[in-house]
Amino acid sequence: MKRFNKIFYSTLASSVIFFCFGLILFLKPEMTINSISYLLGGILIIVGFINFVKYVLDNDKVVRSFDIDLVYGIIGMVAGMVLILNPTAIATIIPFILGMIIVIGSAIKLQYSLVLKQYERSSWKPIFVIAIISLVWGIILMFNPFQGAVVITKMIGIFVMVYAILEFSEVFFFKKNLKMLHDELEK
Numbered sequence: 563m564k565r566f567n568k569i570f571y572s573t574l575a576s577s578v579i580f581f582c583f584g585l586i587l588f589l590k591p592e593m594t595i596n597s598i599s600y601l602l603g604g605i606l607i608i609v610g611f612i613n614f615v616k617y618v619l620d621n622d623k624v625v626r627s628f629d630i631d632l633v634y635g636i637i638g639m640v641a642g643m644v645l646i647l648n649p650t651a652i653a654t655i656i657p658f659i660l661g662m663i664i665v666i667g668s669a670i671k672l673q674y675s676l677v678l679k680q681y682e683r684s685s686w687k688p689i690f691v692i693a694i695i696s697l698v699w700g701i702i703l704m705f706n707p708f709q710g711a712v713v714i715t716k717m718i719g720i721f722v723m724v725y726a727i728l729e730f731s732e733v734f735f736f737k738k739n740l741k742m743l744h745d746e747l748e749k
């Protein structure tokens with residue numbers, strides 16, 4: 563039972579941490595996106611600098627002539643600077659790409675629904691409606707990607723908070739049942 567109590571309190575602590583993280587994602591999505599951009603930018607600058615220094619310090623001319631550490635170094639440092647100086651860059655790229663994928667998929671579904679309509683299949687209507695809704699969502703993501711990133715970050719925050727509540731509830735009920743089982747076995 564003591565061993566389970568350790569697991570219970572550990573799960574309780576992780577649930578609280580997850581819930582707080584989800585709450586931050588939900589309440590402060592812009593701050594979260596900026597923090598991720600700064601962190602990723604810093605990592606890219608460090609990795610780029612390491613590759614740059616590695617290239618400069620390499621004395622083997624044969625290896626150096628075919629090595630692309632200088633290229634990786636410059637690209638890493640420039641990309642890192644872009645993310646630090648423009649933290650919304652990453653938040654606009656990902657939703658834009660996601661929007662493009664959604665628009666392409668929606669166009670395919672729209673075409674499919676029109677083919678079904680042509681063959682007088684009744685299933686064309688729900689496919690058509692879903693394709694139009696998806697198309698609009700994809701276009702919104704493409705033309706307003708930062709707001710799309712904020713909405714996505716808030717949704718992730720909600721999912722993380724729900725997960726934390728479910729995880730805690732599951733362990734709480736398991737502990738209650740384990741205690742009842744333990745009491746029955748001791749009788």
